[in-house]
Amino acid sequence: MNLIFLGPPGAGKGTHAEVLSKTKNLCHLAAGDILRRNIKEGTSLGMEAKDIMAKGELVPDMLVNSMMFAEIKMLKVKGCEGFILDGYPRTIGQAEELDKFLASEKMTLTAAINFDASEAVVVERLSGRRLCAVDGKIYHVKNMPPKVEGICDCHGQPLVTRKDDQPETIRKRLAVYHESTKPLIEYYARKGILRNVQADGDAPLVQEKIAKLFEKVG
Ligand code: ADP
Numbered sequence: 001m002n003l004i005f006l007g008p009p010g011a012g013k014g015t016h017a018e019v020l021s022k023t024k025n026l027c028h029l030a031a032g033d034i035l036r037r038n039i040k041e042g043t044s045l046g047m048e049a050k051d052i053m054a055k056g057e058l059v060p061d062m063l064v065n066s067m068m069f070a071e072i073k074m075l076k077v078k079g080c081e082g083f084i085l086d087g088y089p090r091t092i093g094q095a096e097e098l099d100k101f102l103a104s105e106k107m108t109l110t111a112a113i114n115f116d117a118s119e120a121v122v123v124e125r126l127s128g129r130r131l132c133a134v135d136g137k138i139y140h141v142k143n144m145p146p147k148v149e150g151i152c153d154c155h156g157q158p159l160v161t162r163k164d165d166q167p168e169t170i171r172k173r174l175a176v177y178h179e180s181t182k183p184l185i186e187y188y189a190r191k192g193i194l195r196n197v198q199a200d201g202d203a204p205l206v207q208e209k210i211a212k213l214f215e216k217v218g
Pocket of ligand 1: 008009010031032033035052053054056057058059060061064086087088089090091094164173
């Protein structure tokens, strides 16, 4: 099964991709996480992406495409039965290149799941989001707090805020989403593979909706 998770920043794509990838043995390929790993490791891609990401803008299509294609080519080596693309594609140009790449690899997309969340909810989620500095596990100051305030449950380290989760950058990322990424909903609807999930509720509620959807999708 090969899935795309669509939706604005803060819609819960990463959280739910993490769960579903485990239950269905899929590789969770999160474009933002892979880019942040490149920044941490100081690769040339990371150096190009760093300032762009801090501003909440999009990394050029060509760079992100080849990065994601390399990840998809690794699926079999990793023993995955398919993939969840989280945060990719983000532009029509990326989606078209992905189609060509998948056709050349004789692969197809099973579904594009659109996480439909309101602006007020995503702003609240992003501004309260905190991360474990060691493994990137996501917390939220109110909705998913750690056992001890400000401290990661697993590693006992102080939680950190993502650089691009500052109010001004959140606004920028949402504007970029509306302009460049939202048209993908229509793109995948036209292909007949779009599925909508109402994603405003708490994580367990959204989780249930996804599980129901997959009773149908398989
Ligand atoms: P979010 O979905 O919450 O904005 P991500 O971790 O998915 O967070 O992405 C963080 C940043 O990484 C984006 O704002 C953008 O700069 C960059 N990025 C991630 N995915 C892509 C992509 N497909 N194309 C271009 N840039 C991307």
